[in-house]
Amino acid sequence: MLEVKKINVFRGRLQTLWDVSIEVKKGEMVTIIGANGAGKTTLLSTIAGLLQPSSGTILFQGREINGLPPHHILGLGTSYVPEDRKLFPRMKVRENINLGAYSSRARARKREALELVYQLFPVLKERENQLAMTLSGGEQRMLAVARGLMSNPDLLILDEPSLGLAPKLIMEIFEAVEKLRNRGISILLAEQNIYSALKFADRGYVMETGKVTLKGKSSELLENKHVKKAFLGL
Numbered sequence: 001m002l003e004v005k006k007i008n009v010f011r012g013r014l015q016t017l018w019d020v021s022i023e024v025k026k027g028e029m030v031t032i033i034g035a036n037g038a039g040k041t042t043l044l045s046t047i048a049g050l051l052q053p054s055s056g057t058i059l060f061q062g063r064e065i066n067g068l069p070p071h072h073i074l075g076l077g078t079s080y081v082p083e084d085r086k087l088f089p090r091m092k093v094r095e096n097i098n099l100g101a102y103s104s105r106a107r108a109r110k111r112e113a114l115e116l117v118y119q120l121f122p123v124l125k126e127r128e129n130q131l132a133m134t135l136s137g138g139e140q141r142m143l144a145v146a147r148g149l150m151s152n153p154d155l156l157i158l159d160e161p162s163l164g165l166a167p168k169l170i171m172e173i174f175e176a177v178e179k180l181r182n183r184g185i186s187i188l189l190a191e192q193n194i195y196s197a198l199k200f201a202d203r204g205y206v207m208e209t210g211k212v213t214l215k216g217k218s219s220e221l222l223e224n225k226h227v228k229k230a231f232l233g234l
Helices: 040-047 071-073 093-101 109-119 124-128 137-149 167-182 194-200 218-223 225-231
Strands: 002-011 012-026 028-033 057-061 080-081 154-157 187-191 202-207 211-217
Touching: 002 040, 012 187, 012 211, 028 040, 028 167, 028 194, 040 080, 040 154, 040 187, 057 093, 071 080, 080 109, 080 137, 093 109, 093 137, 109 124, 109 137, 109 167, 124 187, 137 154, 137 167, 154 167, 167 187, 167 194, 167 225, 187 194, 194 218, 202 218, 211 218, 218 225
Parallel strands: 028 187, 028 202, 080 154, 154 187
Antiparallel strands: 002 012, 002 057, 202 211
16 A cells, blocks of 8 residues: 655755655554654655655555655545644634545545544534534544545545544544544554554554664554553553
8 A cells, every 4th residue: 555665854954764664555554653753744744745755765556656746645545634633723614524525536425425524523513513613622633534534545644643632532533543444444643642553553663763663563562662661651
């Protein structure tokens, strides 16, 4: 589904990623874990086309996508939900959701996608005529994910979906993401909530200072001594 091969990324003159390689197989949930500033958002932004690698290759379903503009990458079957949500606060919930279905790929299956969104997040159907700014933080996070799903993606890319949420809402978000994985949608998510991410994901990569330092099955990473000490406080 997705192959990232030895990419190096600079922000201005500052290098932020060094020879990063990851992969996501069809139907997998893969997590990128690490502390704030480890390079997780930079990696996801580069995959989505918002940043360009100085070297290395990114393949999506066998096609090289580095160098393509973000809307072309979206049209191929990806969807990126950024950490800061990027909602339109003075538009209604339903209007925000519908904005995710602007591509021809998405418009063809808009009704089906909307049914899925409301099935996953029934609170959004209840609030569909409210302004997005009136939603709670957890509901706004759900809205951002819902809008991302309207593009009918094969690969859903989530940046810190649990950031700032109460434990109950974190569980609801991860359970919704797990349902998407079970429907065959591949998931790539970056998380500081290490335990929850590894509990639900199939595999994980540990990022530290712009490099992948560990990788493996989630169950293995949960038992890794370095992960326990550095990220779980055990």
